[in-house]
Amino acid sequence: METISKLSLFVFFFSFVLIVPAFQANIGYLDEVLEGRKLESLRHARELFVTDTDDHIAEFNQHVRMALEGTNSTRRSLRKKHIGGRCLATNPIDRCWRCRPDWATDRKRLATCVKGFGRNTVGGKYGRIYVVTNPTDNDMVNPKPGTLRHAVIQKEPLWIIFARNMVITLKQELLVSSHKTIDGRGAQVHIAYGAGITVQFARNVIIHNLRIHDTISTSGGLIRDSVDHIGLRTTSDGDGVSVYGSTNVWIDHLSMSNCKDGLIDIIEGSTAITVSNNHMTRHNDVMLFGAHDDQPLDSIMQITVAFNHFGQGLIQRMPRCRWGFVHVVNNDYTHWIMYAIGGSHNPTIVSQGNRYIAPPNLAAKNVTHRIDAPESVWKDWTWVSEGDLLMNGAVFVPSGTPQNVKKYSRKDKIKVKPATYVTRLTRFAGALNCKVGKPC
Numbered sequence: 001m002e003t004i005s006k007l008s009l010f011v012f013f014f015s016f017v018l019i020v021p022a023f024q025a026n027i028g029y030l031d032e033v034l035e036g037r038k039l040e041s042l043r044h045a046r047e048l049f050v051t052d053t054d055d056h057i058a059e060f061n062q063h064v065r066m067a068l069e070g071t072n073s074t075r076r077s078l079r080k081k082h083i084g085g086r087c088l089a090t091n092p093i094d095r096c097w098r099c100r101p102d103w104a105t106d107r108k109r110l111a112t113c114v115k116g117f118g119r120n121t122v123g124g125k126y127g128r129i130y131v132v133t134n135p136t137d138n139d140m141v142n143p144k145p146g147t148l149r150h151a152v153i154q155k156e157p158l159w160i161i162f163a164r165n166m167v168i169t170l171k172q173e174l175l176v177s178s179h180k181t182i183d184g185r186g187a188q189v190h191i192a193y194g195a196g197i198t199v200q201f202a203r204n205v206i207i208h209n210l211r212i213h214d215t216i217s218t219s220g221g222l223i224r225d226s227v228d229h230i231g232l233r234t235t236s237d238g239d240g241v242s243v244y245g246s247t248n249v250w251i252d253h254l255s256m257s258n259c260k261d262g263l264i265d266i267i268e269g270s271t272a273i274t275v276s277n278n279h280m281t282r283h284n285d286v287m288l289f290g291a292h293d294d295q296p297l298d299s300i301m302q303i304t305v306a307f308n309h310f311g312q313g314l315i316q317r318m319p320r321c322r323w324g325f326v327h328v329v330n331n332d333y334t335h336w337i338m339y340a341i342g343g344s345h346n347p348t349i350v351s352q353g354n355r356y357i358a359p360p361n362l363a364a365k366n367v368t369h370r371i372d373a374p375e376s377v378w379k380d381w382t383w384v385s386e387g388d389l390l391m392n393g394a395v396f397v398p399s400g401t402p403q404n405v406k407k408y409s410r411k412d413k414i415k416v417k418p419a420t421y422v423t424r425l426t427r428f429a430g431a432l433n434c435k436v437g438k439p440c
């Protein structure tokens with residue numbers, strides 16, 4: 001109750017908050033608890049930073065070596081789940097769980113399936129199952145048991161599932177604490193028409209099989225982020241999923257569209273992250289990795305973007321990066337209006353085995369887009385394309401010193417799956433309709 005008594009203090013300070021230049025992180029008042037979490041997150045990020053990215057990439061690519069036929073048609077084949085009566089799990093993440101009919105009784109198996117930089121993410125594997133039964137979100141300070149908000153603020157690890165189909169309209173950002181899995185399999189769960197999901201100064205979070213769309217910016221205020229802490233939040237941007245100063249996060253099989261700000265933002269020293277199997281549509285600023293040129297902390301950022309389908313109605317930023325290291329592998333880029341991958345401030349981008357289908361517009365054929373830097377500067381940024389399939393006149397403009405480029409290809413003896421396989425690898429991107437007792 002110690003925290004509650006501080007509430008009046010917070011409210012007292014609120015007037016100052018309005019005057020003092022806005023605190024970062026949507027935090028209205030950075031108290032000791034939040035300051036502690038921030039420092040702890042930084043420590044985790046440093047521990048998780050991988051120095052030998054070559055080995056890491058080689059290992060990932062080894063997983064992708066699978067014997068399935070590819071196609072280089074610009075059309076995506078119909079999403080038939082069982083071809084010839086067989087469940088086809090076409091990529092190494094899905095292959096680990098998707099064709100097993102016992103997914104509902106062995107949900108935690110999923111925690112062993114992640115690959116890429118987020119590969120050690122186990123979410124709520126070591127906790128009990130928490131069933132969300134109530135789709136409402138009315139009380140930000142004392143959320144009702146049975147609601148998603150009540151589940152994510154618990155201290156212990158939890159594997160959170162849903163009793164039935166539901167549309168959850170979040171009144172304010174959903175602040176997810178460490179060691180949680182939000183597992184939407186078995187129900188159609190929409191996070192829509194309200195705030196989005198925020199993972200801030202937390203670690204070990206899996207977000208899986210949800211439909212996140214039409215999120216809006218919300219006003220902020222007092223929001224409980226833990227059973228023993230309430231924080232004061234400022235206005236939220238309206239991101240679908242925002243990862244801030246957090247480590248070991250896996251975002252998998254989401255269908256995302258039309259959010260107020262980004263679909264996925266990963267910023268402020270976040271690392272050890274995999275973004276996989278998502279289907280994104282109808283959106284302008286798709287993914288932002290690193291928000292500020294003056295945030296060198298983001299050089300710790302290491303993110304894998306794999307097996308996603310960037311589809312209809314997308315405009316730019318898939319992703320738009322600063323500082324960090326991004327491995328973009330076996331994604332299907334079927335639509336963009338401005339560009340696919342952008343960046344500023346010397347991010348390293350290794351693009352392998354993706355399919356890039358340029359739009360008809362002759363002025364938008366470039367996959368890549370450098371921002372706020374003349375060629376004399378960006379020529380030194382390491383942006384590598386290996387085995388990408390460039391279609392409809394798509395152009396990936398590489399950069400970087402020859403030694404750097406070599407560094408990523410020479411040691412990478414095990415080749416990524418050719419881009420011609422991408423339609424297969426991404427065929428089941430997005431939220432899945434899983435039926436109990438059947439493969440998903």
Ligand SMILES: *[C@@H]1O[C@H](CO)[C@@H](O)[C@H](O)[C@H]1NC(C)=O
Nearest residue numbers: 070071072073389418419420
């Ligand atoms: C695409 O298909 C054509 C015709 O089947 C084939 O000749 C070509 O080699 C293929 N391209 C790639 C990159 O696989």
Ligand SMILES: *[C@@H]1O[C@H](CO)[C@@H](O)[C@H](O)[C@H]1NC(C)=O
Nearest residue numbers: 362363364365366368395397
């Ligand atoms: C593509 O990028 C290159 C290198 O920055 C630039 O010279 C060219 O004008 C760009 N093409 C288009 C169509 O914007």
